[in-house]
Amino acid sequence: NAGVTQTPKFQVLKTGQSMTLQCAQDMNHEYMSWYRQDPGMGLRLIHYSVGAGITDQGEVPNGYNVSRSTTEDFPLRLLSAAPSQTSVYFCASSYGGKTEAFFGQGTRLTVV
Amino acid sequence: DQQVKQNSPSLSVQEGRISILNCDYTNSMFDYFLWYKKYPAEGPTFLISISSIKDKNEDGRFTVFLNKSAKHLSLHIVPSQPGDSAVYFCAASGDAGGTSYGKLTFGQGTILTVHP
Numbered sequence: 001n002a003g004v005t006q007t008p009k010f011q012v013l014k015t016g017q018s019m020t021l022q023c024a025q026d027m028n029h030e031y032m033s034w035y036r037q038d039p040g041m042g043l044r045l046i047h048y049s050v051g052a053g054i055t056d057q058g059e060v061p062n063g064y065n066v067s068r069s070t071t072e073d074f075p076l077r078l079l080s081a082a083p084s085q086t087s088v089y090f091c092a093s094s095y096g097g098k099t100e101a102f103f104g105q106g107t108r109l110t111v112v
Numbered sequence: 113d114q115q116v117k118q119n120s121p122s123l124s125v126q127e128g129r130i131s132i133l134n135c136d137y138t139n140s141m142f143d144y145f146l147w148y149k150k151y152p153a154e155g156p157t158f159l160i161s162i163s164s165i166k167d168k169n170e171d172g173r174f175t176v177f178l179n180k181s182a183k184h185l186s187l188h189i190v191p192s193q194p195g196d197s198a199v200y201f202c203a204a205s206g207d208a209g210g211t212s213y214g215k216l217t218f219g220q221g222t223i224l225t226v227h228p
Contacts, residue, residue: 004155031213031214033214033215033216035216035218040121040220041220042116042118042201042218042219042220042221043156043201043203043216043218044218045215045216045217048214048215049214050214058215059217090155090156092216094213094214096213096214097213098144098161098163098205098213099213100146100158100161101146101158101216102158103148103155103156103157104155105153105154105155106153106154106155
């Protein structure tokens with residue numbers, strides 16, 4: 001079972017470049033979300049989705065776009081990378097309701 | 113505005129003893145709480161959860177206690193093992209319109225070190 005798969009694992013971008021972080025899950029989960037982890041701040045929610053075609057903003061959405069065209073995939077787009085977006089990004093999925101979320105291995109992004 | 117707080121950045125315990133990790137929250141809409149463990153260069157892995165209708169939940173060596181009046185929860189690990197050394201995050205979610213259980217609010221994390 002693959003669970004939640006994130007690609008790439010590492011990425012270096014120049015300021016102003018765009019890229020898409022990929023996230024796929026094979027558990028048929030309705031809920032998917034993106035978090036970023038910065039030192040001393042825990043994980044903060046960027047965007048989340050409760051089903052295909054439905055997305056909403058989290059705590060720190062600026063500079064990021066998402067869409068959910070299928071149940072399995074939830075890509076995160078950086079439109080114009082900034083050094084403040086240097087972080088570790090985690091994708092998560094869950095059945096919804098009061099259930100645990102399963103996390104991917106993370107993508108370490110550095111913007112120079 | 114930190115709605116979930118873990119005020120101890122680190123905790124060091126001896127193998128075989130009890131580890132107690134604490135977490136406080138401020139949002140009274142939160143009614144589902146989780147603990148995650150995280151090793152370096154890996155994603156968080158789920159440990160245990162508790163709903164606000166309970167005040168205790170056990171799973172093997174792990175027990176979570178919830179004090180709703182104090183808006184406080186704690187994770188007890190007994191006995192602690194060196195393999196438990198990791199960062200522990202508490203997280204919370206709540207029902208504010210039906211979809212908010214998809215949104216987790218995390219504490220800052222506590223680094224647990226268990227010495228042999």
